[in-house]
Amino acid sequence: MKTHKGAAKRFKVTSTGKILHRKAFGSHLLTKKSAKRKRNYQKDYQVAATDKSKVKKMLGA
Template sequence: MPKLKTHSGAKKRFKITATGKVAYKKVGRGHLLRKKNQKRIRSLKQKGYLDDVFAKKIKQLMPYSD
């Protein structure tokens, strides 16, 4: 059976942590930061984690990242 290909869009946007969670970078930090308050900017700085349903779908797109 041939090897499965990793989805190139998923590998750029998501990372599987050592505990098996799927982490991603939150959106909204690219530009227009002056109008956003500091509390909002700090919360966008943290990593986000997908819930179990979406994490399962992303793990299917990235078969060899376990």
């Protein structure tokens, strides 16, 4: 099965098998957002357990 290129750009698989993603809404309308909120947009977060199998399928892993 081919890799879903849109998913490949948005998700990263770690060496231990975790799937990471970035949070949405962190690239525009930043003046109204607090420094703490903007800082948290920079982090990578784990994909929810319920979505993990779907994302793995899209990544061809």
